[in-house]
Amino acid sequence: MRNVLTIIALLLSVARVADAQPAPGADYDVQDKVVLTTRDGATVSGMLVRRKDAAPTLPTVLQFTIYVRPERDLASLKEIADRGYVAMMAYSRGKYLSQDPIAPYEHDAKDAYDVIDWISRQPWSNGAVGMFGGSYNGFTQWAAAKTLHPALKTIVPYVANRPGMGLPMENNVFINPNYQWAFYVGNNKTLDSAVNDDRERFRKMQFAWWSSGAAYRTIDKIDGTPNPLLQRWMQHPSYDAYWQAMAPYKDEFAQIRIPVLSVDGYYNDSQVSGVNYLREHLRYVPNAEHYLIIGPYGHFGAQRGGEKLINGMEVPDAALIDTKAITYQWLDYILKNGPKPGVLKDKINYQVMGTEQWRSAPSLAAMSNETLKLYLSNVSLASANKQRAHLLSAVRPGKPAMLRQVVDFRDRKQFNNDYYPGSIVTDEIDTSNGYIFISAPFEDEVLYNGAFGGEIAARINKRDFDLGVTLYELTPEGKYFHLSYIINRASYAKDPSRRMLLTPGRLERIPLGMTKLVSKRLSKGSRLVVYLNVNKNPFSQLNYGTGKDVSDETIADAKEKLKVEWSNRSYITVPILRLAQ
Template identity: 25%
Template sequence: MVGLLSGTSACCRWLLSLTILAVLSSTVSAELRHETLKVAMRDGVRLATDVYRDDKVPQAPVVLIRTPYDRTRQKEAAERWVKAGYIFVAQDCRGTRESEGVLAPYNNEGQDGFDTIEWVMRQSWCSGRVGMVGGSYVGAVQWQAAVEHPPGLVVIAPQATWSSFYRNLYLGGAVRLALIAGWLAGNTPKPDGVTAADMDQALMKLPLSDVDEAIGWPMPWLDAWLTHPQPGGFWTRVDLTQQLPQLRLPVLHVVGYYDFFSRESVDNFVLMQTQAAHPETRQQQQLILGPWDHGTIGRSQVAEVDFGAAAALDVAAIQQDWFDRFLKLDPATTDKPFSPVRYFSMGDNRWVDAQSWPPPGIRPTSWYLHSDGRANTRRGTGQLLPVPPAASQPPDTFRADPQNPVPASPVTAARPLKAAVWGPVDQSPLEDRNDVLVYSTAPLTEAVVFAGTPVVQLHVSADTVDADWVVKLVDVHPDGRAINLATGLQRARYRRSLLQPELLQPGEVCELTIELGPCAATIPAGHQLRLDICGSLFPLFDRNPNTAEGIFGSGTAIATEQVHHSPGRLSQLILPILPAQ
């Protein structure tokens, strides 16, 4: 009995600690009241939390954002949400800015999200309904909190984020090197007096396990992520995908085609719309799929392409409408129907409403690779034709040198190697390299319209035990600009399984299926469709040393890679063509 009473007393003390522990500041500006508090998590670590509300509104639904990027930068958003009739709560994630603890990326966000929502629900100003908003890291913490099933969380709006962190970092067995090295360099404490090395050189470091040392200081999380290239137990804690269908949450999914989160965000929408356990939840999903990369969501200018005024979307207004519908339960919005999918068609630059992704009625249509064995560079003989080769053709060959990788973007004075972008840029300078194969249609006589996931099937071989194949789908304009639309890659040893790698037998032909990610475009008459194929997408992804020595190996080998396209060994682009309007 004494033990039980002691446990009850401890529990009560812990529950009391979830109340406001310290009011650090309190300011009132017009109708906006702002308080900064420290809120205790279950282990006693206190997180800096700002509460914005209108004193004239005694109780309202709450919009919560949890961020590692400084909660104090949310004041403008707070004013907008409070003006719309909500209470806005912004919190520094554990170990960031003014919050206590140590940042272990994503490691505590589920429990901390649960504890924070539980605290919010106990406040007199909370109506009993909470929604979460934000993108990237700030989007992932929403999924992490949601799968903990905190009472009161009724809607989320995770923008450009993941449900499987492994699938966000790795694609086809290759790792998004520049992304994670840059992020962790900016979020790992740097020793006093240390100057970061030039990232152009640091990202070339082998073995990959030493990249942090090449940058200039230890980064344990970078080492950990780079040295676990397969989706095993290391990643279980940050793999939420199988739990998503059990959620009873309306979800607004927003992402762009060029965003490195595009595959994950779109897959999350498709999973929730088609497999959510509750039929009502399936009908409470919306996907906004634009022409953006990670830093340009809602804008018209993306890298080198201006997609026109239509691409400039007020995402904040869309989020508010979603929350008015499902958080505030405003009859003015709940009675209005909404389209489950709104996607942007690049080329004709317009928004299209659909009931699903991909849109209903698509027809997989093939264009086949042809050449006389000289498809190297854009001046070669590579062709994309609607009919397969009728007779044997010599394979096309290129040499992939890890010491001279094909850059992800053309290197210019304004865009060094380390500044490679995910967005649309003119690929023609890269297409002049002899280690890039180029296959093009003739100028189109009528527009090609597609929406979905383009797929490339290749028959390939190499003289090394491993190699990468990178494929870009390109829209060639009449003036010669070659604008990338979608990209995919495959590390050959993972061609059949990420968990059971299988080395190449030098010279043996094998088949690769490479998905290029979500994409919708209209390629106008007079333009050309093109495929570029090479052996690297550096430094957006790590180079393949072609040796299969593993993550701790430092040796490299030049791979002679071939693409085959003959009867029985067809290589083809498969586009999800939309029916004629």
């Protein structure tokens, strides 16, 4: 409780620091009103701290963020300076002392380059810059690497966001939980914590939108406050040039040849973004010095070394690491020729849930030594005592068959697709709609190690739909352990940058794209459970299937029910590490 109150007090303090800047400490030279002019004539502001007894020239550690918390930021900068660096905090264009419009994501790549260039030309700089930070600060590091400045020697992104791919939409589906974030960062020069903390307001808003049947584009009218940033983002439902300009894209990763240390969590909501940076980096630079540390952490836990309890699950002591200490060890390793952090046994370093064990692998692919291909069959499992339960089969069904589902989008009483791991371990899962598929029990203990994939084959009577696939372990004790999930817009499944509408009545093959990376011990007798459904709930856009921009569809487009035929040729792929091998 004390920690919660401390955080609340810290957030509330933000509103009081706009005019009263922190006073410099006796041991530090503090520049708390740094304002830089960018190449296009805008301004970026920030703070700079050096110890008075520092060497004449030093490497610089830069944090680049949209989150302006001057008191906390100054404390962070002093800590960095105490570690033997020049410390700088730069804020996104429009924040702090910058008078330009606030536009999250849009200018950070170019502005970060300009800040690094300015640092490299200062008399106290030895020409080397390192960056670290989480969430938005993780994104800005990759943004800075998009056009790599020669002075940038390393980045340490935690739970890095990838705009357009993780937020504000996930696999091209706009999601609601972070609706208020645009107000939080966009309402003033620091942060609007009062708005961000008003969860009741935004929960009420999304259920009011759900009940009204109004177009998603009008959701801010239902809230009663215009949300211009969201409206701008909704103009780009594809991962188009707007989003591509914000972070490295395709072969832009090829020139990122600096060492990288990424930190992420199995239950970090934006994990698909952070791990996608890793996948793309290694795709274009296979021998990149890029390390990953990942464990049973959420978005905030990964940034501070984990939490003892996450979504109701107790985390083993072995999983609780000192993220900050590892970060400084890494910065010393790269910028001061110090030893490499001991935790980095290999490129991929992961904690195995269900054990006290950490393991390492030279690559993501090497985390597993077998891939199970399991079909969503039409074989009914009456003995499972579960509605709509069928066999998740290791053998391809001999005769093609369909499982049929009808979804009435006019009905606001029935929610479909309960995919989010509110509780990681539960006694039961939703079986009121959708389909459940259950595998045969494992004959030996194995590790679920990696990210599941697969392909859903389906035929619908409309031009588009959003589907969800959730993967569980069903333990011998009858508990459901949430492993991973995906929500996917069928029309973007093959290419998030280009919408390809479905042909009504034709069997379509829908690839399952990015899912979360997870390591979990599966005991002998455990089974895998797949929950397949159509996405229809108040927590994201509602795709009525007309083929129009989903943001413009309304309940008037729901006169015809969605009819889905799920083919037994659908399958998932599951990465397994068999320890005996």
